[in-house]
Amino acid sequence: DEGEGALAKADDGHRGAKFTLTDAVPLAKAIESKPEGDVLVSGEVEAVCQKKGCWMVLKDGDVSARVPLKDHGFSVPMDSRGKKVQVEGTLTSRTFTEAQVKHLEKDGGGDPGKVSGTRTEHVLSASGVMIQS
Numbered sequence: 001d002e003g004e005g006a007l008a009k010a011d012d013g014h015r016g017a018k019f020t021l022t023d024a025v026p027l028a029k030a031i032e033s034k035p036e037g038d039v040l041v042s043g044e045v046e047a048v049c050q051k052k053g054c055w056m057v058l059k060d061g062d063v064s065a066r067v068p069l070k071d072h073g074f075s076v077p078m079d080s081r082g083k084k085v086q087v088e089g090t091l092t093s094r095t096f097t098e099a100q101v102k103h104l105e106k107d108g109g110g111d112p113g114k115v116s117g118t119r120t121e122h123v124l125s126a127s128g129v130m131i132q133s
Contacts (some may be wrong), residue, residue, distance in 0.1 A: 015074040016128040017088075024086045027060035031091065031122055040088045041065075041124065045080045045131070050109040053078045057108075058087060058124060065091065065122035066104075069129070080131055089126040096121065 021040035025033075030041045046059035053075035056067045067087055069075060096104065101119045102112035 013131040013133055014128065015076055015131070016070060016126060019086070019088045019128050019130070021088055027058055027065060027124075028063040031063055031065070035091060037090065038088060038127070039091055039124075040086060041091075042084070042086050045076075045083050045085050047108045048076055048078050048080050049107045050078055051107050053080075055104075055107075056080065056085075056129075058085065063122070065124045066094075067124045067126050067129075070125060070127045074129075076129055076131060084132040086130045086132075087124055087126045088128045089124050091122065091124050094121060094123045095119070 019040060021038060024040045024042040027041045027043040030039050041058070041060075043058040043060040043065075045056050046064055047057040049055045054069055054072050056076055058065050058067050067089070070089070096119050098117055101115050101117070105115045106112045
């Protein structure tokens with residue numbers, strides 16, 4: 001499809017603020033080192049909000065982090081699953097309530113009836129994202 005190819009050339013895959021860091025580290029390594037302040041991490045998109053592309057889940061091996069997009073100021077394409085990505089932001093840990101877990105499952109295209117209880121996840125609050133095509 002020619003139309004799609006033309007669009008891909010015009011879109012370099014970057015969303016949000018320009019990166020201030022240059023050396024990306026794999027997500028698993030970043031989580032291990034517990035960085036303070038901003039970090040630039042690399043991984044693969046495991047899931048994307050299927051409503052507006054307003055969050056994604058970044059995966060690196062068997063480690064993952066939920067990636068909310070800063071102030072909902074930008075979004076990622078909902079078909080980004082499986083693509084390599086770099087994300088700059090702040091890495092923390094957060095416990096989601098059962099209601100939040102069900103809401104996130106639904107927005108991710110899953111069945112909220114199949115999840116229960118609270119869930120603690122790594123959270124990478126993204127100021128910028130680069131999706132590699």
